[in-house]
Amino acid sequence: MTQGILIAVVVLGVIGAIFAVVLYFVAQKFKVIEDPLIDEVAEVLPGANCGGCGKAGCRAFAEACVAQGNLDGLRCAPGGDAVAAKVAELLGCATEAGEPQVAVVRCRPCNVGEKRRSNYDGLKSCAFAHSLYTGEGGCPFGCLGCGDCVNACLFGAIKMDAEKGTPVVDETKCTACGACVKACPRSVIELRNKGRKDRRVWVSCINKEKGAEARKSCANACIGCGKCEKVCPVEAVHVNNNVAYIDFNKCIACRKCEVECPTGAITDANFPAPVNKEKPAPKPAAQPAQPQTTAGEATVIEKTTPTNTQN
Amino acid sequence: MKLLNISGSPHVHSDESTKKIMWRVNLALIPMLLVAIAYFGLNALLISIVSVVWCLLFQWLIEKFIMKTPSTISDGSAIVTGLLLAFNVPATKEMILLVGLGALVAIGIGKMSFGGLGKNPFNPALVGRVFLLISFPVQMTTWPTAGKLFPMTLDTVSGPTPLMLLKEGGTEALPQAWELFLGHIGGSLGEVSALAILIGAIYLLCRKIITWHIPVAFIGTAFVFSAILWLVNPELYVDPVTSILTGGIMLGACFMATDMVTSPMSKVGQLIFGAGCGLLTIIIRTWGAYPEGVSFAILIMNAVTPLLNRWCKPARFAC
Amino acid sequence: MKTFKMGGVHPEENKISNDAVIEQMPLPSQVVVLMNQHLGAPATPVVAKGDKVKVGQLIGEAQAFMCANVHSPVSGTVTKIDTCKDIAGIAKPAIYINVEGDEWVDTIDRTPEIKRECNLEPKEIVAKLKEMGIVGLGGATFPAHIKYSVPEGKKAEYLIINAVECEPYLTSDYRVMMEHAEEICIGVSILRKALGVPNAYIGIENNKPVPISVMTEMSKNFQGIVVEPLKVKYPQGAEKQLINAITGRKVPSGKLPIDVGCVVSNVGTAFSVYEAIQKNKPLIENILTVTGKKIPSQHNYQVRIGITYNDIIKHAIGALPETTGKVISGGPMMGKAIVNLDAPTTKGASSVLVMDEAEARRNPETNCIRCGKCANACPMGLEPYLFSALVKNGRIEEAQKHNILDCIECGCCFFSCPANKPLTDEIRLGKNRVRAMMAAKR
Structure with missing residues (x-):
């Protein structure tokens, strides 16, 4: 009995010893010498492996940083400036503070629910629906509502609003990694600067059709009338290909364009009060642009949004 | 006018559905149920009903409270699992209770834990059966003898099955081949009558729910392999005809191994799968600790199925 | 009875407009x-x-x-x-x-008189096809003058006329054959001349017995036109499947029919070729x-x-x-x-x-039960269920390795799927993704 136990112990012990020796030599032989800095950098990264930086994951990003020695052209959007500063400190290089960004949906389709014009019955994928036809609302540029962006978001920051038919971005969760931008076959989503106090204004339409055609597709479409372009005090708005675009680097979030927009295509976020759309003129939409109204608008805005920083 | 529907082509669909397939399998199982009731009476009926009810209940509960998805019990797959599980246990009164436990394991672990119908790697009924066999070896290997037809009593007289006789080394007391074919022998509910199994299998073949590949490869390999053993030593090993008619080979080959979810998709894969099942069955029967090896053989081959799917590709039209 | 070798399904035919005479x-x-x-x-x-x-x-x-x-x-x-x-x-x-x-x-020429003689040279025929804007009427609308200009180093051996009309419901080819058999045969002769092939084969599925007999009768008046009745199976009208059914040849992956010496045109195209060449009608x-x-x-x-x-x-x-x-x-x-x-x-x-x-309404999708019906139905010998999973998980390179681009989008996989999975849609999406990936690599 004792002998049996002894034999088992000895045999197992010897096997263990042999393996230990083999393992030791193998480990020596195949040792990979890696810069310990990579581990340190990887440690401060968010670890979401979202791929927003264009690398295969956080570790690949860390490797690229260390190989390069600086952060030029490399930015971890989810980590933002805080992570960039930490990584720069580890690398011993300088970093420029980037403007924090957020994903913004540039579509507000009006033909949803009861008003839609066809019923999509195929594969629930925007990319496929895009290759097939215009979309349930009839706009060839608008959101298809199948949720490719929702599936692409690793942070659970995008939800589909069933009533509106468009995605809604939860800006507390959005890290501006850009996965949704890549997923959207129609480029409806754009990364834009968050703006001062998170307040921002954008054109929520990218329909390049001529005004009349665009209005046929959607009541909220940008018709490229150019009123916003004229009213903008800082030349941030430009109309190209029948659609207005607000340059977020120039925009001062005064919302003058939003008041002026005849179709309500310009949207804002995080302003304490909704913009006052009442105009001094009785029927402004039917009339051509009235240059003298701009001064009046400015006062209206100041009254309704006293906290808004005007320049 | 209603809205026009838009989708990619094709715009028509065959009338096939998962539901139809499962209900047809249930229909194919009815001859076996009738034979089981004829030979084992009330016990067989009760075990089958209890097993099906538990399977449906467990699936409903799991979908409602754990997975929180719409219920799919109407697709009939839980009934298939319930019936097959019942067909794989002996018709004793203990089993009326124990089969519920088997149903929980079959549905809960065998099927729903992987995400429900279509996602399970192993045949759920066999998972339940093997669980019972390992946990309750005595109850699971106490078979009632088939006595007079339609016995309406819960108490049964237990007796050896042909395979147990074989395991004990005797080939003299075996029933005749025709007895085996009609199923007037001891054994699990569904496996006794080869005739009833064949009726169901032919129905499934006609409905194109199964193809001939797995059953033929399974039974063929078992036949050939046991024939080789028999030729080597007819004293020790049973003749091939008896071998394939006893135990669960027929039931396993026609209904368990052909389960779409857990068997390979290509024809070549199915032939290898069937042959593997046949070979393993005879190996376990001959040299293993258990008298019957069909369940284990099929489960082992189920584990190989993803590999077979990867290796055995259909022939391409254009290379 | 000839047919293609692999896969295929048999949808309900529903040729309910067979007897409706062509109206203006x-x-x-x-x-x-x-x-x-x-x-x-x-x-x-x-x-x-x-x-x-x-x-x-x-x-x-x-x-x-x-x-x-x-x-x-x-x-x-x-x-x-x-x-x-x-x-x-x-x-x-x-x-x-x-x-x-x-x-x-x-x-x-708008007279109803049928003109049989055609004295044009093959090159002139092709030039006229181009001038008259003739395209293939089988669905792909491939410009005919390109199809009938056989590239350097390749030789056409078979001219195959697709009168299969394997799609359910459609009867336009049926009616054209019933009402314009002679014009079709003249058109086929012209195309045969343009290619310089000895024989033209008109493939017709045997669910159209009347057009088969009409065309067979008519083809006796013409040299080198063979009417080939085919067993009913969808997608027989697909170019590669029709070539396989009639000649037994297989068009390799990524190649064109001309690579195996075949040119396939629709029967409707043959009719418009007649009108274009003989009647100058674009x-x-x-x-x-x-x-x-x-x-x-x-x-x-x-x-x-x-x-x-x-x-x-x-x-x-x-x-x-x-x-x-x-x-x-x-x-x-x-x-x-x-x-x-x-x-x-x-x-x-x-x-x-x-x-x-x-x-029209599609039934809701359920879990794949791995029955393999899609792979059995696929006339190209592909594995639709696999593409479905790969595309869903973004594994586009693997999908390419499994030859997703061979798919002809015939729809047999979705048609036969008991789980109602939109397999054809998923494969189309996968093909788009593979093409985009290949373009990006280039």
């Missing part, structure tokens, strides 16, 4: 002629706003290699040159013409089936290209039934669902199929 569709008040009615680049408009045009006058010229001429289907005034939304709602360049009278270009009309189980009457029409689907429906059945769920241009297996009924018809249009809600 009256002219509408306006037509819209799209500039890309064919595979390839759009044609360039060669008329201006306000121009008067005649029937058969060239209005869009092919300037790119892969392009076809477009002719005016009506006479009248060009009102604008703009874009027009096609059946999918996508804007395409188009010419709008107001119809005034019905004045044809003088060179077109491709301005085609035969169109108006069918559906729940519509009051079944029709086959000869229609001018550019008439809107709404006009056709209005003339044929008045209005769509209340229960309409889907309107399809083409057959139910490979046709396109129409979202915009104001879109004009094009050269390749073959039917207006009206399906009611119950027939």
